[in-house]
Amino acid sequence: xxxxxxxxxxxxxxxxxxxxxxxxxxxxxxxxxxxxxxxxxxxxxxxxxxxxxxxxxxxxxxxxxxxxxxxxxxxxxxxxxxxxxxxxxxxxxxxxxxxxxxxxxxxxxxxxxxxxxxxxxxxxxxxxxxxxxxxxxxxxxxxxxxxxxxxxxxxxxxxxxxxxxxxxxxxxxxxxxxxxxxxxxxxxxxxxxxxxxxxxxxxxxxxxxxxxxxxxxxxxxxxxxxxxxxxxxxxxxxxxxxxxxxxxxxxxxxxxxxxxxxxxxxxxxxxxxxxxxxxxxxxxxxxxxxxxxxxxxxxxx
Amino acid sequence: xxxxxxxxxxxxxxxxxxxxxxxxxxxxxxxxxxxxxxxxxxxxxxxxxxxxxxxxxxxxxxxxxxxxxxxxxxxxxxxxxxxxxxxxxxxxxxxxxxxxxxxxxxxxxxxxxxxxxxxxxxxxxxxxxxxxxxxxxxxxxxxxxxxxxxxxxxxxxxxxxxxxxxxxxxxxxxxxxxxxxxxxxxxxxxxxxxxxxxxxxxxxxxxxxxxxxxxxxxxxxxxxxxxxxxxxxxxxxxxxxxxxxxxxxxxxxxxxxxxxxxxxxxxxxxxxxxxxxxxxxxxxxxxxxxxxxxxxxxxxx
Numbered sequence: 001x002x003x004x005x006x007x008x009x010x011x012x013x014x015x016x017x018x019x020x021x022x023x024x025x026x027x028x029x030x031x032x033x034x035x036x037x038x039x040x041x042x043x044x045x046x047x048x049x050x051x052x053x054x055x056x057x058x059x060x061x062x063x064x065x066x067x068x069x070x071x072x073x074x075x076x077x078x079x080x081x082x083x084x085x086x087x088x089x090x091x092x093x094x095x096x097x098x099x100x101x102x103x104x105x106x107x108x109x110x111x112x113x114x115x116x117x118x119x120x121x122x123x124x125x126x127x128x129x130x131x132x133x134x135x136x137x138x139x140x141x142x143x144x145x146x147x148x149x150x151x152x153x154x155x156x157x158x159x160x161x162x163x164x165x166x167x168x169x170x171x172x173x174x175x176x177x178x179x180x181x182x183x184x185x186x187x188x189x190x191x192x193x194x195x196x197x198x199x200x201x202x203x204x205x206x207x208x209x210x211x212x213x214x215x216x217x218x219x220x221x222x223x224x225x226x227x228x229x230x231x232x233x234x235x236x237x238x239x240x241x242x243x244x245x246x247x248x249x250x251x252x253x254x255x256x257x258x259x260x261x262x263x264x265x266x267x268x269x270x271x272x273x274x275x276x277x278x279x280x281x282x283x284x285x286x287x288x289x290x291x292x293x294x295x296x297x298x299x300x301x
Numbered sequence: 302x303x304x305x306x307x308x309x310x311x312x313x314x315x316x317x318x319x320x321x322x323x324x325x326x327x328x329x330x331x332x333x334x335x336x337x338x339x340x341x342x343x344x345x346x347x348x349x350x351x352x353x354x355x356x357x358x359x360x361x362x363x364x365x366x367x368x369x370x371x372x373x374x375x376x377x378x379x380x381x382x383x384x385x386x387x388x389x390x391x392x393x394x395x396x397x398x399x400x401x402x403x404x405x406x407x408x409x410x411x412x413x414x415x416x417x418x419x420x421x422x423x424x425x426x427x428x429x430x431x432x433x434x435x436x437x438x439x440x441x442x443x444x445x446x447x448x449x450x451x452x453x454x455x456x457x458x459x460x461x462x463x464x465x466x467x468x469x470x471x472x473x474x475x476x477x478x479x480x481x482x483x484x485x486x487x488x489x490x491x492x493x494x495x496x497x498x499x500x501x502x503x504x505x506x507x508x509x510x511x512x513x514x515x516x517x518x519x520x521x522x523x524x525x526x527x528x529x530x531x532x533x534x535x536x537x538x539x540x541x542x543x544x545x546x547x548x549x550x551x552x553x554x555x556x557x558x559x560x561x562x563x564x565x566x567x568x569x570x571x572x573x574x575x576x577x578x579x580x581x582x583x584x585x586x587x588x589x590x591x592x593x594x595x596x597x598x599x600x601x602x
Binding site: 087089182185209218222224227293295299301 | 388389390483484485486487504506507508510516517518519520521522523524525526528555558559561562594596598599600601602
């Protein structure tokens with residue numbers, strides 16, 4: 001199924017215990033698109049400013065990412081984020097943020113994209129998420145992310161968005177904040193009551209939990225020492241998950257379980273290096289090989 | 302293989318968001334023994350005072366637990382612990398502790414137990430752990446736990462114990478404190494350098510990680526909403542793990558992986574109720590059925 005993602009494109013400056021990267025390509029839709037494009041062509045809807053480096057555009061074009069929905073605004077600047085990870089690198093500390101184009105109108109959806117069947121609404125204002133959905137002719141599988149800011153300040157609007165989506169991919173702290181529950185299965189079940197058919201709760205280095213009307217499914221993170229920069233792990237997870245699901249053409253239980261593993265492995269590659277350095281030339285064979293190793297690890301007698 | 306455990310027996314008072322239990326049976330060796338006795342007979346070496354209720358002795362005797370190593374000291378009192386879990390119940394807060402018999406000499410090993418082949422040294426002073434080992438005629442598989450107190454105050458003695466054991470089962474915070482590493486695979490590898498052939502790092506609700514000279518193995522916790530009291534989860538994990546391994550008669554890679562699952566499931570039962578309430582009558586069939594469901598969850602295509 002055709003896959004559309006809308007979200008941020010950023011120029012990031014990130015420091016971790018393993019180094020620093022200055023003014024590199026980032027943003028939720030970018031990480032998502034690199035991961036998802038392992039499985040299907042990705043239609044990107046996002047805005048950047050006049051300062052967006054041509055080299056970044058080249059990077060995106062080098063994968064199967066359709067940039068007809070990339071709006072370049074000559075009077076504006078690209079979203080910029082400066083962040084830092086310390087210690088166990090479980091949480092990013094935002095040092096500076098310039099919303100720039102993200103504070104303006106949402107980018108338009110090109111006519112060629114309105115028939116998209118799978119849609120990922122990366123974290124943004126829930127009203128904008130719904131506005132985008134309203135421009136599509138009838139998507140079959142819609143998944144969204146969100147963040148604490150909207151949970152706290154735009155709860156009613158967020159609940160309206162949740163009534164429209166097929167699934168949610170959200171991190172554990174946000175999901176707890178949204179529902180008020182503590183146990184993550186209860187958190188997931190409370191979210192199902194809000195509309196979605198499935199909820200994936202991301203737990204960072206601790207893996208992910210899938211909650212549906214069937215039995216919950218927990219998977220660990222891919223065990224690795226090679227962690228240099230966790231930026232984009234969550235959006236890469238979503239990209240691997242939804243790219244795979246889009247290629248499956250359904251979201252039945254078995255497909256969702258396999259997609260969990262695809263998301264897990266996508267994140268494991270992204271965090272091995274800064275920005276998209278590890279995934280920009282990543283071959284599908286390498287992805288499949290790691291998926292195979294992960295599944296073998298879990299296949300216990 | 303015959304299995305011996307030495308550790309604490311306690312009279313616990315525990316409160317959680319789901320209720321309170323006053324003066325109930327607890328202690329590391331107790332939780333271990335209930336879990337391990339699903340797989341093999343357990344030889345218990347521990348001390349209690351004159352206040353140890355006969356009903357608690359009956360509880361232990363109702364399982365396959367050999368109490369010839371249970372020393373009752375008429376002039377002493379049983380170890381008592383009062384603790385509290387709040388919120389996500391990830392960590393116990395100790396409200397009060399009376400060491401009582403635990404502050405005295407270690408209990409003797411009865412002659413009938415000196416030929417034990419598998420040994421679990423639950424958390425205690427590392428010098429006492431070695432003293433017990435010295436009384437055995439040649440155990441084949443020795444596993445220990447420890448805690449922050451010994452890591453901070455008895456590091457040299459602890460390192461001496463670690464040189465003598467086959468494996469370690471330890472929680473994530475303690476393992477990080479011991480090694481100074483952050484990434485848990487690096488933590489495990491640093492511990493392998495200290496002597497053991499395998500290290501199991503317990504992550505509570507996030508599952509467990511096995512580190513050996515081969516590839517690391519991560520498993521999630523058993524996903525459950527039924528969590529009333531996490532007390533004893535770690536010792537139950539160790540009991541399920543080592544009881545199963547002892548029944549296997551080897552600690553090869555495949556056995557260790559299966560043992561991880563047995564430990565995970567043992568913990569999942571213990572936390573469903575206070576003290577040993579959930580596990581005191583637990584049938585092996587129920588254990589195997591849950592193991593089967595967990596393995597099915599992890600068997601992804």
